[in-house]
Amino acid sequence: MLVLGFPAGPLQANCYLLAAGEGADCVIIDPGQEAAAALDEQVRDNGLNPVAVLLTHGHFDHVFSAGDVCRTYDVPAWIHPDDRYMLTDPAASMGPQGAELFxxxxxxxxPAEIRDLADGEALELAGLSLSVTHSPGHTGGSVLFGVGTDEGGRLLLAGDTLFAGAIGRTDLPGGDHPTMLRTLRTRVLPLEDDTVVLPGHGPTTTIGRERASNPFLQDLVPASDEAGR
Incomplete structure (x- = not known):
């Protein structure tokens, strides 16, 4: 599997490309601000053919270039329906400062074509099988994308749900801290320790590393453990 990633824009949101290998179809995840030129370079350098844009959530730093990228490659964008409004009204997701910012x-x-993501579905795209897990908290329509590697490992594209040493903020419209904690407890902590986390900002980490050291996870009991008590 080919996994490419780079930070883009003033907020340094991570954009990713996943493909079975060089010269293959690929999916693009979270093309945010100023991502289009770097994406085009990665696509050309690796002989890739984009077939879809996948969005972990609707905040502008993750979706700003989605429309242009979708038009460039003539592909649809996939997003959870609860965040779909942000693609046409990004200021609504940023609170009182939104209008001034935008x-x-x-x-x-x-994007010209927008498709809805559903919790629990599997997307068969670019020769990959990507699981979709609804993970509200940072936004109402945040999702996690999971995909297996050729070596038998597992990748989690976490968006702004989980970072190395931190979690996503919950103080913007659509965010909710108790919901975020429930998502972490029921959707994140039950994952295997060796799951590699590709977050929406910052460096790569693993579930095991975050379980052991992330202060926001220390007092949470995984749903699987709770069920066994």
Missing amino acids: AALPPLTA
Whole structure:
């Protein structure tokens, strides 16, 4: 499997490309601000053919280039329906400062074709099978994408649900801290320790490392453990 990633834009949101290998179809995850040029370079350098854009959630730093990228490669964008409104009204997700912020930015172009993600579904794209897990808390429509590797490992594209040493903020519209803690307890902590986490910001980590050292996870009991008590 080919896994490429780079931070883009002022907020350094991670954008990823996943493919079975060089010269193959690929999916693009979270093309945010200023991501288009670097994406085009990665696609050309590796002979890739994008077939879909997948969005972990609707915040502008993760979706800002989605419309342009989808048009460039003539592909659909996939997002959870609870965050779909952000593709056409990004300011609504940013609270009172949203209108002022977006007045200073170029207008966001929504993808021409938008498809809904559903909790528990498996997307068969680019020769990969990607699981979709609804993970509300950071936003109402946040999702996790899981995919197996050729070596038998597992990748988790976590968006802004989980970072190395931190979790996503919950103080913006659509965010909710108790819901985030429930997501972490029931959707994240039950995963295997060797699951590699590709977060929406910052460096790669693993579930085991975060279980042992992330202060936001220390007092949470995994749902699987709770069920066994």
